[in-house]
Amino acid sequence: MDLKDQLRVVIKEAIIKAGITEEVPDIKVEIPKDTSNGDFSTNIAMVLTKIARSNPHDIATRVIENLDLEKGDIDSVDIAGPGFINFKMKTGSLTSIITKVLEKGENYGRTTHDVPQKILLEFVSANPTGDLTMAHGRHASFGDTLANILDAAGHNVTREYYVNDAGKQIENLARSIEARYFQALGEERDIPEDGYHGKDVITLATELVETHPELKNMDEDERIRTLRDIGVTFEMDKLKKDLEDFNVRFDNWTRETRLYEENKVEVALELLTERGHTYEEDGALWLRTTEFGDDKDRVLKKSDGSYTYLMPDIAYHFDKLNRGYDQLINLFGADHHGYVNRLKASVAALGFNPEMLEIQIMQIVRLIKDGEEVRMSKRSGKSVTMRDLMEEVGVDAARYFLAMRSSDTHFDFDLTLAQSETSDNPVYYAQYAHARICSILRKAEEENVDFNQDVNLDVIEAEAALNLLKAVAEFPNTITGAANKRAPQRLTNYIQDVASLFHKFYNAVKIMTADEDVKLAYLQLISAVRITLNNALNLVGVNAPERM
Template sequence: MDLKQKLQSEIAAAVERTGLVETVPDVKVEVPKDKENGDFSTNIAMVLTKQAKRNPREIAEILTEAIDRNAADIKEISIAGPGFINFKVDESSLTEVILKVLQEKENFGRTERAESEKVLIEFVSANPTGDLHIGHARNASVGDTLANVMDFAGYDVTREYYINDAGNQIHNLALSIDARYQEALGKPFEMPEDGYMGKDIKEIGADLAAKSPELLEQPEEERIETFRTLGVEYEMAKLKKDLSDFNVKFDNWFSETSLYTKGEVEAALSKMTANGYTFEQDGALWLRTTDFGDDKDRVLRKSDDTYTYLMPDIAYHYDKVERGFDRLIDMFGADHHGYIKRLKGSLGALGEDPDMLEIQIMQMVRLIENGEEVKMSKRTGKAVTLRELIDTIGADACRYFLAMRSADTHFDFDMDLAKSESSDNPVYYAQYAHARICSILRQADSLGHTLDTSADLSVITNEQALDLIKKMAQFPNMIKSAAEYRATQRVANYIQELASAFHKFYNRDKVLSDDIEKVKAYLLLIESVRQTLENALGIIGVSAPEKM
């Protein structure tokens, strides 16, 4: 149990001991913005006012007498304003965090939940018809960071990519490849009206013409089906390579086509019909999503007996439920906002709880270079791809920048800043803190110093060192809150604060000096900070370099 949890438990116990109220509410403990107010603060006195029928200042005075200082490692308690209770903790309890980090190492900050909720996070899921662009990059960065932080917080997380390998877009992909195949063989060809004109499609057609000219003898329908399969395989291999180089790994790649081959589309449709939520009108089959707050009902099967895009999506989410997941999280692009109520409504129509589905909408990203928006790639004249970003800026900077703002806000990605080697660049600033610690540790090793966990940590007394320890101690609670509120930007914010606290400490005091006892303590301190930085950077999918 960390300091904050200890304090929360003791405050709750004190409320119960005083008998002020019959039911003890949740106790909130925060870190004050002003250090003069102490290490922690609670507003519990104001929360209890209505139940206790007393003014908050009086309640605060009663509680300060009832709180066991030893139980929560408290050195000082004070009351401020209308009834805020402020706490300063014992420095000796602070330094225990150092040993905790050194003992837990890569697991520092990780939580075991009593009942691990099974969560499926579906993200990116771009159509396999072309390259991933900056919008997909943000989706990948935020989605993977959310999966990492929820895993760290004790959830049972599965990462999934939904492959849209059925429908008109894939059919047009196959027709486009066939046209380029014919072209490469010197045959007359005609690109489909909604065909794909990219360089990669031309390359696939030429490659197939060189390796398999005999496919031309196949019946057209059979050849198109072959090109559909090969085209999806080619595009998915490229997408997987780009995502892997972006440090994004998926546990499962789910094929839309499998929903049809396994009969899951019809199964989902039958269940919604049996539950009384479908109806026929104008020769089409509709779903009454208005029963679940949608602005209008939605067509599932058109009058020509073909399904709308919504139907396989419903079947896919039904499959997720059938696989035993407790929580479904979808990361959608900015143009999918209207999909939220209809998808949640479809779960209700299937007899499931609509609230088990959470949909996060990714807002737009603007690339800025030399103070101007970059809309097109200089190389291709089309949208800037993830691959170009990785090659130009690097995966680390791209991952970090795209994860450091709330997903539901528009974001201007400053490419010049991302490439700069200065303290203004947040990822450089954070990685430099880690590299600097590694440099100090190497220097210490060359001088014959080793990490000695029996060192006297009470010699750590200067303000910047204690602030650094306090910031490090916040890591586990930050992880819990980032997971609970799906707020991945909190991880990046924390990294900046921890790196800043380290730099302030480093500029204030020497780690290596003639004071051997202090050197031993400081080496343990900076190694614990290094480990915490590595853990935090790893959650965002960013490396922790030893040299820069």
């Protein structure tokens, strides 16, 4: 139990003991912006005004009169403003977090969950027809960080990439490779109207002339089938390499073609029909999604007998649900906003609770340099890719920047800022804090200072140190809150706060020249801060360097 939870318990007990109410609402405990007001503050007295039918100051007085100060490790308490209750904690309650962090080490921040969920998180899932874009980079960073946070919060998380290896786009990829193949043989062939003109297609086709000469003599249908497989494998190998270099891993790679091979599309369609949710009109087969909140019904099978994009997507989500997950989370691009209701309606039509499917829309990201938008890659002359971004700013800055804004907000990626080595650059600022701590600890070891012994932590009294300790204590709650709200940006915000408080502490005190007992206590304190920063940065997929 952390300090805030400890306070919530004694505040709740005081409210009940005072006879204010047995049904105590959620108690919000915060660190005041002005720490001279105390270590923690709550507005619960104002929340209770309607229930208690009294003014907040009187309510606050009654709560304070019934507080168990010893149980809460509270040194003093007072009322501020209209009824805020401010708490000053005993120093030992704050410094005890150091021992806890040092004992838990790399597991500090991780929690168990009373009701852990089995969660399937699907993200990126770009079509295997070209390079991953900067937008895909945002999906990758946000999704992988969210998965790390959910795991740290005690859930069982599976990361999945859905490979769209069927349909018109893959057909166009195969026919583009075919055209380039015959061009390499000296024949005139046109690229399909919606084909792919990238250099990678030309390179692959040229290599196939040497490695697969038999292609030119194949029946056209057989050749296209073969080129589909070759093209998808080639593109997926590139995508997997980019994601691996971006420190993003997936547990499952699920192919759309598998749904057809295992008859899962037909099975899902038969179930929808059996449940009475389909009908025929104008030669097409429709799904009554309006029965489940969609704005109009949707076509599943066109009059020519081919499926729409929706049908295999329904089969895919039916497959997910049948795998026994409690919650499905999808990260979709901004152009998929209109797809949300029809997909959730489809889940309901299959007989599942649509709330089991959670869809987050990832808004667009723009690359900005010196105040101007960068649209083209200097290397390829085409749109900026995730690989371009990694090469320009490095994986750490790319991962951190792309995770530090809410998914539902447009994001301008400031290339100039990400490349700078100043305190204005948030990832540099955080990593420098970690490296500075490592430098101090190395110096202590070089001077044979044994700070791993039993240390009197009660000598820590500096306000900057106590403020830093309160932030360190917040780490498990930050992870839990970020997991519940699906908000990785809460973690990057937290990292910035801890880094800022450490730098303030470093400038306010002299660690290595302090009295011996204070020096030892400070060294243990910054060791705990180092562990916290390391663990937090790792959740974002960012390195915590020991030297900079």
